[in-house]
Amino acid sequence: MKNIVVVGGGFAGISVANKLVKKLRRKDAQVILIEPKEINIYEPQFVFWGFKNTPQKKFIKPVNKVLSGKVNWLRTTALKIDSEKRTIALANKDTLHYDYVVLATGAKMDIETVNAYDEDNIHHFYLLDATKKLQEALKNFKGGTIVISPTTVPYKCPPAPAEFTFVLDKFLRQKNLRDKTTIKYLYPLMRPYPEPRVSKKIQKYFDERGIEFGEFFNYETVDKNNQKIISLEGEEIDYDLLVLIPPHKGNKVIIESGLGDREGFVPADRFTLKVKNQDNMYAIGDCTDIPISKSGAAAHFASSALIKNLLLEIDGKEPTKKYNGFTVCFVVTSFRRSLLLVFNYKHPPIKIGLHNLLLYGLFKRSFKIVYFKALIKGYL
Amino acid sequence: MTEYEIAIEVDARGSFCPGPMMELIKMIRQAEVGEHIALLSSDEGTRTDVPAWLKKAKHELVEIINLEDHDKYIVKKLH
Numbered sequence: 001m002k003n004i005v006v007v008g009g010g011f012a013g014i015s016v017a018n019k020l021v022k023k024l025r026r027k028d029a030q031v032i033l034i035e036p037k038e039i040n041i042y043e044p045q046f047v048f049w050g051f052k053n054t055p056q057k058k059f060i061k062p063v064n065k066v067l068s069g070k071v072n073w074l075r076t077t078a079l080k081i082d083s084e085k086r087t088i089a090l091a092n093k094d095t096l097h098y099d100y101v102v103l104a105t106g107a108k109m110d111i112e113t114v115n116a117y118d119e120d121n122i123h124h125f126y127l128l129d130a131t132k133k134l135q136e137a138l139k140n141f142k143g144g145t146i147v148i149s150p151t152t153v154p155y156k157c158p159p160a161p162a163e164f165t166f167v168l169d170k171f172l173r174q175k176n177l178r179d180k181t182t183i184k185y186l187y188p189l190m191r192p193y194p195e196p197r198v199s200k201k202i203q204k205y206f207d208e209r210g211i212e213f214g215e216f217f218n219y220e221t222v223d224k225n226n227q228k229i230i231s232l233e234g235e236e237i238d239y240d241l242l243v244l245i246p247p248h249k250g251n252k253v254i255i256e257s258g259l260g261d262r263e264g265f266v267p268a269d270r271f272t273l274k275v276k277n278q279d280n281m282y283a284i285g286d287c288t289d290i291p292i293s294k295s296g297a298a299a300h301f302a303s304s305a306l307i308k309n310l311l312l313e314i315d316g317k318e319p320t321k322k323y324n325g326f327t328v329c330f331v332v333t334s335f336r337r338s339l340l341l342v343f344n345y346k347h348p349p350i351k352i353g354l355h356n357l358l359l360y361g362l363f364k365r366s367f368k369i370v371y372f373k374a375l376i377k378g379y380l
Numbered sequence: 381m382t383e384y385e386i387a388i389e390v391d392a393r394g395s396f397c398p399g400p401m402m403e404l405i406k407m408i409r410q411a412e413v414g415e416h417i418a419l420l421s422s423d424e425g426t427r428t429d430v431p432a433w434l435k436k437a438k439h440e441l442v443e444i445i446n447l448e449d450h451d452k453y454i455v456k457k458l459h
Contacts, residue, residue: 194398216436233437291396
């Protein structure tokens, strides 16, 4: 019997494991998932949690509710992958042999490098606890300068910082604080979004809403005493409240195993999802270096090619199925408005407006249900 | 043509915007003042992004060498 091991149980890992057990005959192979966390969080909600006291349990499910019972789930951490011996050293002291391995270890928030999130007025919204701290700060905010800035690109969900800024603008207007607040959006590139056409749209919204944009701001450090954020380009910007997207890096197991690039992301073939210069190894989701969004949607659309290629390899054939980079991106422009972008490796994003409130409401409501009931379970 | 020695070469061919520019920024962080960096990029967006960023960041764009399927940007770290 072959061991197919999925390392990492976020959206990408769980959905790939679920799809694999549907495709494989159990007597031929077993699918093993290595993941110590017991819960799965619907992360698209993070951008809203700083503003609303929404019950978070509605967006969190136990892993055993979304993972197929046919997957052998090891509740432990993968420490090191030896690709020559095809073994994985586990935190529970066991060593697991694999025939094929799928890396789905995600992106890790490099909180330590910033070393500033313990301050009361420095925040982010990329982890559950951070959203709770931000919620408290926004509840008590009485006016001043709010600066939003990603430390670098790439980061998970490319539009998220702009989405947060749009919702922040709306939130402050609802609290009658907008005229007492300056919002500054500082971005590493010369436009507020990596893709030029989407960038124009975002810039238009910024202009309409009085949001200041600062181009080419590559985070260097924070002067906590003087409340300034300082860039590599030499700019110093004052803030009263700073929302700083943490740098992202690869997971420790990838770095320790020598499988990552300088930031610890896995170099993978963007078409086949095979890890470069490795045998019997695939990678999917936020852990890879492939040039698409770090998002659940991208992982979902990439998974079909990965699974077909893995099955081809198991049958002794060449892994020839190609992922064309197709994904969708849902850009929230206020609490009740959004854009839907559709694109692939070759074609720039096409915008589909969801400005009809009913349509937007239905889409937003149904998407969480689709995420937990269908996408992560591997039904789509 | 200026004489220079390349201290770091970054091959960002096949990477799309903003990949090449972010690679250059990483190298600028790592390089010593006065060193030259070569960035290889096949992405057209790099032709506008990199010169604009270098102007803002006050580093020198020594030259752009147009090759068959990519461009080579020679950059000097000034501070």
